[in-house]
Amino acid sequence: MRIHDILEIIKTNFYIGLIGVIGLGVLWLIGYFFIYRKLLSGKKKPNKKQLILGCAFIGYIIMVIGVTFLNRRSHFKGSINLNFLSSYRQAWNTFSLISWQFLILNIFMLIPLGIMLPLIHKKFYDIRWTFGVALSFTLFIECLQLITGFGIFELDDIFNNTLGALIGYGITMSILTILKHKEGKILKVMGYLSPLILTITIFGCIFIYYDLQEFGNLSVAYNYKKNMKDVNIVLNRKLSEERIEYPIYQAPRYNKDSANAFVIGFLENQDIDTSNIEIDPYNNSAIYWIRGEPSYNIWMEYLDGSYRYSDFSSFDEDMEPTNIDEDSLLKELSNLGIQIPAKAVFNNQDIGRYEWIVEKEITEDFLTEGSLSCSYYNDNTIKEINNNLITYTKIKDVPIKSEKEAYEELRSGKFNLFPSGNSIKSININNIELDYHLDSKGYYQPVYSFDSVIDDKEFKIIIPALL
Template identity: 55%
Template sequence: MRIHELLYFFKTYFLFGVMGLIILALLGTLGYFVIYKRILKGNKKFSKKQIIFGSLFIAYIIMVFGVTFLSRGSHFQGSMNIHFLSSYRDAWNSFSLRSWQFIILNIFMFVPFGFLLPLLHKRFHKIYNTLIAALLFTIFIELFQLITGIGIFELDDIFNNVLGALIGYGIIMALLSVIKSSKSKGLKVIGFLLPLIITLVVFISIFTYYGNKEFGNIPQSYIYKINLKNTNIELNASLNENKDSVPIYKAPTYTKDGSIQWVSEFFNSLGIDASNLEIDAYNDNSLFWRRGEPTYSIWFDYVGGSYRFTDFSRFDDGTEPMNIEEESLIDTLSDFGIRIPKEAEFITQDKGSYQWKVDKFVEGDTLLDGAITCTYFNDNTIKELNNNLITYKRIKEVSIKSEKEAFEELASGKFRYYYDKNIKDITIEDISIEYMMDTKGFYQPVYSFTSIIDGNEYSIIIPAIN
């Protein structure tokens, strides 16, 4: 999620909170002066402080409800994730900025809760009162999401929300301690700010450690241990106990500026004016638009340099896919700067749709892997092109864990399983070394266990590097 998307997101729900506050203020004023003052003859008055901070708190609560309940549809009926800190491990495995943003936003969203409550009433100067209130509020949100299917009941969300409230409480109590003159206010301030300090240190440490790692992370790694206590595991393959050495490869990587240059040259080579490109830049890729008649787009991945090209004239009336001979299609692809390697397997898919696939072909210090897919149309042009055929360069040899060690990890439940249900039976049919791109663009070895889980084929992935 980019900065301007975040700003738009908060602006939208901030305005929602303000509008809700105005409506409640009108209703509250009417109720106070007409019902409470005139009919019930009440004489209690609210201080300016109570009105100001009460209004801010109400606007904040409305904003939270807008963010949590109105920003998504009802697609998660009965979904739960009660695996503590699994969202952190998932963010670590994928190491995408978007995953970390969601965690940080869940913390930040409850900072105003802990900040405003002590300003509303002195009883919330007691930390346990603020934490209990935060805990009850976040549990209510999670249960409401669970019942309505608007979101997932996540234990990590409760933890992050309460942590955010604790940070907000610490900030306001530190400020109040500074305002009040006391002999030990320095220690009090440090104590109150300790949750914020610890949180900052933890996140800085995570990102620093990741930055200093030689290789990246495997997104398919496990995020929580699966309970296999009552699971029958059958092994129909022999296990090698040797720790072999295998090569590590590196994919080409691009910066945002590098991707702009590549896409501009790509369009120019096709005779398409690239002087007025529109660019939607994300963390891992960019979407390039060339508006006009016709409109063109390219998704370009920074790691690997794969891309997806679309010519939107494919949607014009009378334009439809058409079959063509392979040699003629290869000639047309040459206009895109693409040379089909002789090692590629040619596959005919749907009408006018073709693919060339290379499965980890090693030649010297390079490894070629991936596929080129395109769709040919009846005006003798290619309007859909997906090129993720990547040439990796050999970097070094690394020692990997043995097949037996990898199997022991599997048997302990340390693998990624995408179905949230108890496993009754696992049958391992075969074990092989595969390669997967990690989060830093390295092509890492992994063990792939060809398996049958409860009657369904499933490939269990275990990282091969210790």
């Protein structure tokens, strides 16, 4: 999720909150002037400070409910995740900006609550009251999400929201302490700000540690341990206990500038005018648009250079997919700068739709793997390309776990399984082989792949192989 998208969500829900406050304000005015003042002859005037804070608080609560429910669809009814800090492990494994954004935004979401409560009433100077209200509010949101399906009941969300409220409470109480106390205020301020300081320190250490480590993290690594207490595991082959060295490779990783240069070169190679190209950047990818007659689109991944290309003239009335022989199609792709390895397996998927698949072709210090599919049309042009055919460069040989060590991790429940909520009764392991998976820094890491049957369904259980 981009900053622009986050700001749009905040902006939209700010307006919803403002409309809600105005609507409730009108009802309050009617109640105050026509019922309290005229009918009941009341004379007490409202406290302006409390009125302003009350309006801000109500508007904020409406915004939180809007962000929590109005920006989602009901897909998760009955979903519960009580695995503490599993969302942090998932963010660490993927190490994508969007994962960390969700965690940080969940903390930020209740900071205003912690800021406002002590300002609304002195009772909330006592941290127990603020903590209680914050915990009750986030529990209410999570339970409502569970009932409606507009989200998942997550223990981590409760932790993050409550932490955010304590950070907000600490900010307000620190300012009040500085303004009102003359002695011992430094220690008090440090105490109040300790949740904020500790949070910033932990997040800072996580990012520094990640930046210093040589290789990236694997999204296939486990987020939480499965309960394996009553699971029947059947292993149909012998395991090696020997640790070996295995090569690690690197993908042709791109950044914003090199990706832009590649896409513009690709389009100009087809005599497509790129002077008005639109670039829509995301965290780890970008979408490129050429709008007009016809329009063109490329979605490119920075991490490995894979891309999807579309020529939207394929939707023109007279356009239809048409067949072409493999040699002629290879020449067409070559004209676009795309070379297909000689050992690639060719498939004719449908009329005008073709695919090449390469499985771990190693040539000296290079490993090529993946697939490329394309569609050929009756105007003798390729209008769709999905290129996941990547050539990786060998970096070095690295020591890896033995098969026995990887199996022990599996036995202890350190693996991912989708859908994750299902309990496991039996695992039948038919084969074990070394495979590769792209990590978060663009390295192609070795992993152990366990071909398994889990409760009568076939799965590949992936265990990272690096020590």
